[in-house]
Amino acid sequence: MIKKTLGLGVCAILATLSSAAFAEGKIVISNWDGYMPKELLENFTKETGIAAEMTVHATNEEIMGKVVASGGKGYDVLFVSGQFGEALHKLGLAADLDHGNIPNLANLYPEAMKLxxxxxxxxxxxYAWGTTGLCYRSDVVTTAPSSWNDLLKPSDAVKGKTTMLATDRWLMMPALLALGYSINTVKEDEIAAAKAQLIETKKTLLTYDDTTFYQKLVSGEASMVEAWDGWCNYGIAENAQIKYVIPKEGSDMWVDTMVVTSASENKAAAEAFINYVLKPDVHRWVAENILYKVPNKAAMDALDPKLIEQYPNLGLSPSELLKFEQLRDLGEGQKLWSKTVTEITSAN
Known part of the structure; x- marks a missing residue:
């Protein structure tokens, strides 16, 4: 196990701030449930003296709504996907970071600085990064899928036994990639073409599902699903016949990030928390227990090779990952996307 204490920059800051200030200024973190070690906050407080509490959000959209409504007040650190962090910064709700307070940034891959x-x-x-692809039962699907069209235009053998992700960016993505378009397009003709395909695809689906799709694979209710790589790993953990593949047309590159709110009155303490998460032994827990790749080289280098043998997508290198297009904030184009997805999901 690799151990690394807080860097000198943070130690100096903590020494200059009174414990009373920290006691009065407990930081509040909002994260997805189960997305970090249960004991992390307790251990963080023991090491730094900074009190912290966590609230949970189910979706990016949920926490965005709360933060926009409150101006970020009541929160110090938010875990959000990259495109939502980008939107928060454009709105003036995500603060610029002082890297001097986060020396453990040095543990990240160089590619992590190029997002x-x-x-x-x-x-x-x-905090974590990865891909979206096809997760399938290799004992049921006799020919391994290789294209998004295997999901969009399924064979008779799997019709009615496929699922797609319900969140708009990932619901639209397979059709956009299959058509050769950017996953960040806001061109009306390209969105319309993807919409037409997805309305046809809907007729072949078991359901849209963001949360239980891997369980449907395990039970046999589904044979092939659109999945985030880490969630597919949950299925692989229960049934070794479940496999993951990135289609030949490619994937998105999604990134889950930590941001400090502009409204935070405890910015140095919030940055100390981020620094703590980037400790190799802390960040390694994410890869070992959530089964997602983390952008922390020191943490990933410490993984047991047997884990990557069992979950091959954990072995995707940062350079391979960065070949895929990253999801970006769509700005005003999000209205077109939201309208289109509503029309797709409500179509007969």
């Missing part, structure tokens, strides 16, 4: 939504990590720090 298109925030090159140089000016306001966000990546």
């Amino acid at each position: 298109s939504h925030d090159e140089g990590l000016k306001y966000s720090v990546p």
